[in-house]
Amino acid sequence: MAQTGIVGLVLAGGRARRMGGRDKALLPFGDGNLVNRAISRLKPQCGVILLNTSSALAHLAAHDVPIVRDSIADHAGPLAGILAGLDWTADHAPTTRALVTVPVDGPFFPQDLVARLHAAATAQRAVIACAQSGGRRHGVYGLWSPALREELRDALLIKRVRKVDDWLAGHNVATVEWPDHPLDPFFNVNTPEDLAAAEQRLGEFVDDVRTSAT
Numbered sequence: 001m002a003q004t005g006i007v008g009l010v011l012a013g014g015r016a017r018r019m020g021g022r023d024k025a026l027l028p029f030g031d032g033n034l035v036n037r038a039i040s041r042l043k044p045q046c047g048v049i050l051l052n053t054s055s056a057l058a059h060l061a062a063h064d065v066p067i068v069r070d071s072i073a074d075h076a077g078p079l080a081g082i083l084a085g086l087d088w089t090a091d092h093a094p095t096t097r098a099l100v101t102v103p104v105d106g107p108f109f110p111q112d113l114v115a116r117l118h119a120a121a122t123a124q125r126a127v128i129a130c131a132q133s134g135g136r137r138h139g140v141y142g143l144w145s146p147a148l149r150e151e152l153r154d155a156l157l158i159k160r161v162r163k164v165d166d167w168l169a170g171h172n173v174a175t176v177e178w179p180d181h182p183l184d185p186f187f188n189v190n191t192p193e194d195l196a197a198a199e200q201r202l203g204e205f206v207d208d209v210r211t212s213a214t
Contacts, residue, residue, distance in 0.1 A: 003045060003046060003047065003114050003115060003118055004047040005047060005095065005096060005097040005098075006045075006046050006047060006096065006097055006098050006099070006100055006114060006118060006143075007046060007047065007048045007049075007050060007085065007088075007089050007093060007096050007098075007099050007100070008042040008043070008045060008046030008048065008049045008050065008099075008100050008101075008102070008114065009049075009050045009051075009052055009068070009081070009082070009085035009099055009100065009101045009102075010035065010038045010039060010042060010049070010050070010051050010052065010065075010101075010102055010103075010104050011052050011078050011081040011082075011101055011102065011103045011104060011140060012024070012025040012035060012038075012051060012052060012053045012103075012104035013052055013053050013070055013075070013078075013080070013081050024104055024105045024189065025053070025104045027189070027195060029107060029189075029195070029198065029199065029202075030107075030199075030202055034104050034105060034107060034189065035051070035104050037107045038102060038103075038104050038106070038107070038109075039051070039065060041102075041107075041109060041111065042100075042102055042109075042113075042114075044111070045100075045111070045112075045113060045114035045115065046100060046114055048066075048093060048096075049065045050065060050066050050067070050068050050085055050088060051065050051066070051067050051068070052067075052068050052069070052070070052081035052084050052085060053067060053069060053070075066088065066092075068081075068084040068085060068087070068088045069084060070083075070084050071083065071084055071087065072156050072157065076156055076162060077162050077163070077164075078101070078103070078139075078140050078164050079152065079155070079156055079161065079162065079163075079164060079167055080156060081101070082099070082101055082142075082144055082152065083149070083152050083153055083156060085099045085101065085144075086099055086144065086146055086148065086149040086152065087149065089146055090146065090149060096146055097118075097146075098118060098121065098143050098144060098145055098146070099143070099144045099146065100113070100114050100117060100118075100142070100143045100144075101140055101141070101142050101144065102140070102141055103140045103141075103188065105188050105189040105190065106140075106141070106186055106187065106188050106189075107187075107189065107198055107202070108183060108184075108185045108186075108187055108198075108201075109131075109141060109185055109186060110131075110178060110185045111207055113131065113141065114143075116176045117129040117130070117131065117141075117142070117143040117174075117176055118143060120174040120175070120176045121143050121145075121174050123174070124172075124174040126171075126172050126173060126174035127144070127145035127147060127148055127171065127172075128142060128143065128144055128145070128148070128168065128171050128172075128173045128174070129142065129143040129173065129174040129175070129176060130142045130143075130168065130173055130174075130175055130176070131175075131176055131178060131186060132175045132176060132177045132178070133177065133178045133179065133180040133184050133185065133186050134180035134184060137165075137168070137173075137175055138186045139164035139165055139167075139168050140164060141186060142164075152167070155167060183201060183204075187201075
């Protein structure tokens, strides 16, 4: 069920060096491509969907969701995309309760991602909640309070913070654990070999939110 008042943001601004510079968002996957897959999995979970990119607007504009560009120059990474999403919500949806982000290269993220992150943040009164599997925290699968907006801008522009984990280290973060067997739902496509493996697993993948850890 969609969480009204929560904006979902697909992060698609990476350089994809290990893909030979090919735009990950447009890599073929299943019946479409990776960006189709990410949007279709996130859309039922949020009231509004955004797509973040640092370039390639002409190629991504056909996906019928608002595109938000990084305002921080020189490919500042996922944190710049998160800030772009927070800026969009401040301008277009000021009553938004939270922004939830997913990377474009994670084709198996859970169907209950948004609901569980929001529940954890609410229960723990945390301004950030992140997914975790196999004991490893996945910062880009996160829920972010709009109250973080100017603090994040300062971290990017003044403190030059670039890594999501470095940003998280200074905050109380609620984490939500998912099982990583038989398939880690936060598997990322970083190489051509990863893409081939994900395609192979797609035929075996069965969505069932009841398998999530509680």
